[in-house]
Structure formats: structure tokens, C-alpha cells
Amino acid sequence: MNSLGDAHVRTWTLRFMALLAADIDDQLVWLGERELDTKGVVEEAELLCRVSEGLAERGVFEPEDLDRLRDIGCRLGAIDATCRDGLWADALATDPAWDDIRSLARRFLLTTLGDWRQPLPRPARPHTRNH
Template structure:
């Protein structure tokens, strides 16, 4: 992988962790009218956690960052399949696993950046098919 790819993946990981670390009101505000499926969030974060292994090997993440990302990946893996069904906004308020993940994401950002309070990523606009 090239340097620019590593930088992009690190940035995407940090942005997604900022979203996971935000309080539930901030997460719900970020979601707005978007209907983001819980399974899609889980899959994206699990992918970022797996990719972080290679990033750590190349020095993009520190070993303590990798430990925190592994912990997040493990906690996501513990989310029951039935709790992955439906909208993430509903899961945020109903499933206590997201409180654990929020805490782990905050620890990751605190270790990696010195403060867990980070700007949330810009929301991706829903695809409308128009150009």
C-alpha cells in the first residue's frame, strides 16, 4: 500500500472513531434523517479494525492504538446478530454495547490524539442517482 493510502485509511479510522466516541445525542444529530443500518456500521468498523493491523505494522498506528482498536473489534464481534438488524439510530439507544464501544473509542482517541473530543466526519449524502 502506498503512503497516501495509509494516510487516507488513518484519517478515515480517526473520523469514524470520533463518530463512535461522540455522545448519543451527537451521534443521533449526525445521523439526522439518514437511515444507516446497524450492520453497515458494524461491518465498516470491523474492516477498519482489521486494516489497522497492517497500518500498525507500517508505523501508522502505535502499538497502544492497535490494542484499543482490537478491543473495539472484539466488542463489535460480541454484538448479537439480531442486534445488528435495523437502524443504527435505534440501536444507539437500545443496545448497551454501543455505550461500551463509545467508551473504547474515546480511550483510543485519547491515546492516539490526546483528546477524545474530535470533529465528527462530514455526513455522506444519500445517493439520489442525479449527477
């Protein structure tokens, strides 16, 4: 990957981790009316954690950052398949795994950026269909 691509993936990783680290109320506000599947959130975060291995090899992330991302990836991987079904907003309120993930994401951001409180990514616009 080139340095521009590395920078983009690093930025997306930091923004996504900021979303995972946010207080549940902020996460729910960010979601708004969006019906985001838990499975999609888990898969996106797991992908970012895996891709970060290569970023660390190229010096984009520090070894301690990678350790924290591995911890997040492991915790995400431990989420039971049945807990991946349904909407993320519901999972945030009922599955304690998201409290663990929030804590791990905060530690990652503290190590990487010095503060876990970061701007959340801009939400994607809701998909609308033309009939």
C-alpha cells in the same frame, strides 16, 4: 499500501472512531434523516479495526493504538446478529453495546490524539433515486 493510502485509511479510521466516540445526541444529530443500518456501521468499523493491523506494522499506528482498536473490534464482533438488524439510530438508544463501544473509542482517541473530542466525519449525502 503506499504512504498516501496509509494516511487516508488512518484519517478515515480516526474520523470513524470520532463518530463512535461521540455523545449519543451528537451521533443522532449526525445521522439526521439518514437511515443507516446497524450492520453497515458494524462492518465498516470492524474492517477499519482489521486494516489497522497492517497500518501498525508500517508504523502508522502505535502498538497501544492497535491494542485499543482490537478491543473495539472484539466488542463489535460480540454484537449479536439480531442486534445488527435495523437502524443504527434505534440501536444507539436500545443496545448497551454502543455505550461500551463509545467508551472504547474514546480511550483509543485519547491514546492516539490526546482528546476524544474530534470533529465528526462529514455525513454522506442521502441517496436519492430518479424515477
